[in-house]
Amino acid sequence: MSDVTKLIHEYLRHNKKFPHVFCAGCGHGIVLGSLVRSVHALQLPKDNVVIVAGIGCSGRMAVYVDFNTVHTAHGRALTFATGIKMANPELNVICVMGDGDALSIGGNHLIHAARRNIGVTALVLNNQIYGMTGGQCSPATPQGDMSMTSPYGSLEQPFDTVDLAKAAGANYVARSTSFHANQLDKLMQEAILHPGFSVLEALTPCPTQYGRKNKFRHVVDMYNWLKKNTVKVEKWKEGDSRIPTGVFQNLDRPGLEERYAELRQSLQPQE
């Protein structure tokens, strides 16, 4: 058996749930692959891994993997994840969210999860569009870009996930793309291991909804775009219009669950 086949047997659910919902060329599947490889590389017991997903194409990946999986409501994945982590800090809790999920309807939860530094890993699959609902504008859609709800070009300035998470106080903040699979794997592992709140943004193409409306003729063009328009943060300089990737914040403040355990300890009646 090839390594990939082994991973598939080990980590994907066999019963009933295939074929999957992702379009040909969708970047979400690559992030899913990276997630599986990372859990495997880190040797996390499957019983301990909890995938908490939002609603969107991205959120659909939860059902395919043989972990504890919770497919929540649009925007609310981090709230469930916070409850799960606090109730059982032993678990490795990983949130999978789209850009609409994490930055729009769930934007408040994102900044508060960062502020309280809950020990959860947040994966933001940013395809700059609402994929699932058919290509509407998202808070990550670049200004001027086309979508079903910005037929004349978007007027609004997008959020930068990394800046937002950094400013809100996340312990670990990183960015990669579906094109840079090796970097994505490395950062994914770091994000999962890092205590406190980690945010990993993965830029991922949505050929069906974003690509077609924004003059990407082929799926491959979108991956080429990611290649050409990103640069390692170490090489990035002020004024460079390319998108920096890599690690942007690396703090070691204790996670909320650790601080809570200390509080509980300190309140124990002394013998």
Add this chain to the structure above:
Amino acid sequence: MAHRRRRKRKELFAQGNEAVAQGALLAGCSFYAGYPITPSTEIMEIMAQRLPRIEDGVFLQMEDEIASMGAAIGASLTGRKAMTATSGPGFSLKQELIGYACMVEAPLVIVNVMRGGPSTGLPTSPAQGDVQMARWGTHGDHPIIVLSASTVPECLEMTVVAFNMAEKYRTPVILLIDEVTAHTREKITIPHEDELEVLSRMQPAVPPEWFKPYAEAARGVPAMAPIGQGYRCHVTGLTHDQMGYPTSRPDEVNEFMTRLFRKIDNYYHDVVLVDEYCLEDAQYAVVAYGCVARSARHAVDQARERGHKVGLLTLRTLFPFARPAVERLCMQCEHVLVPEMNMGQISREVKRVNNGRSRIRTLNRVDGQIITPSEILKAIL
């Protein structure tokens, strides 16, 4: 033989909100997530005090009521008994995830201390305007259990009942109280552990490879495997099959939806709780709940003193609606009065059940004031 000395029970002079918190802790609640809002905040404050001091107790102040619901459901999925409490505006925000809890059959207690509405309304005044919302607030057809309490001791009692029902039937349970009951202080007695029935959800009886997380076990209620114990289930708000995987196959959808309703219907007589007062020979009945039931009882006593055959039916369970008890009243009594602090949210249920048998009268007050005994008495006489 050694005498078993009866230990003295602890007594407190406490508010309704405090009684709710006490009841939750007695019922085994070890997780609270909430957002402050008058007049429910004391529940949250007491949980903030107490939970970090008990083993595994978790208290979280979340960024809003939606987040509080999400966190509580998440905790419930790990096997915890979880609670969140709020009032009007916060209850509105919780609605989407109340439906989620119904869908994934997560045991959970949601307390709503009713205040005047709509919108910000009357933050510190009582009302009963959220009754139909508690029943129908979330989208989609769904069964739900809605309980109420009219005195401070009942707040404690009904909170324990709410947890027990949530666990037994794997469902969110809504406890509706009102500002008067929440903020009145009265004596409550803390029962000993052995005096209290505390139920917990059914655990899987088979190993993970045989387990079907949404297959019917106890008369419609499935067993529940906590996250992290080897069962690796899928939980989703999409309509799902017995394995928990999304489905839109009409036969599977139908099976799921009918089981959801059946699991409450099967236990109807355990779920529907009412108190009957002076009803044996009554020719005139009052149907009330919450703080208004207290006024009604006072009015019934006064009417009886004057020789009128009046009785009172207090609804402790608002939904599912106490159809048999109300039907009996409607056959027995010429008049039925439904006083409530809204424009007629339970009276519409009474009228539906009455089906023309008795004369149903309503007494409504929406000015943020409790309906007084004398108003009810006047309506009766």
Add this chain to the structure above:
Amino acid sequence: MKELQKIERFEIRLSGTGGQGLITLGRVLGHSLALGHGYNVTQTQSYGPEARGGSSRADVVISSSAISFPKTENLDLLVALSQPACNAYYRFLKRGGVLLVDSELVQHAPTNQFVGLPFTKLAKDKIGNELTLNTIVLGAVTHLLAFAEPRIVRKSLEETLPPKILALNIKAFNLGLREAKRHLGEAPEIWQTAAENGAEEDMEGFED
């Protein structure tokens, strides 16, 4: 020693301004009558806008039988520690009810049938701490209520107050009790007089 009397329904309102400790007073009094004496008691209080803007109010209903309606409707005892509170609530006092005021702060009682003590002044001069005002009132109220047992109320104070401020408050409670006994007469007589006056007095015409 006072007997544990049978009470049909007895309503008290403690009113004044914020910072006089009236909510605590209501809670301690309720606690004592409910848990110490064994009566049925409900206690409610002002909240929100009503509790801001300076005014404060705590109500206590006491009965030997179960209390159905938890709020006050006809007051048997109104304690008013400010002029506005006295003006606002006097009309809820029933005929034969007793009005107890802070005789320095309430200069214009809406009736000449009232009893008063300079509570705030006593707290300042005799105890040396204005914050003990409410406990002095508790002492006086305990004296007025024929069914309240000072020993039990004192014990309730011990149960509800933090140890640090207990000694001072016991002193204040005893002072209130003593002053009431000295200046207001014996409890049964006070109620007797109020009842007789109530029968004659024309209550109409008093508006706030």
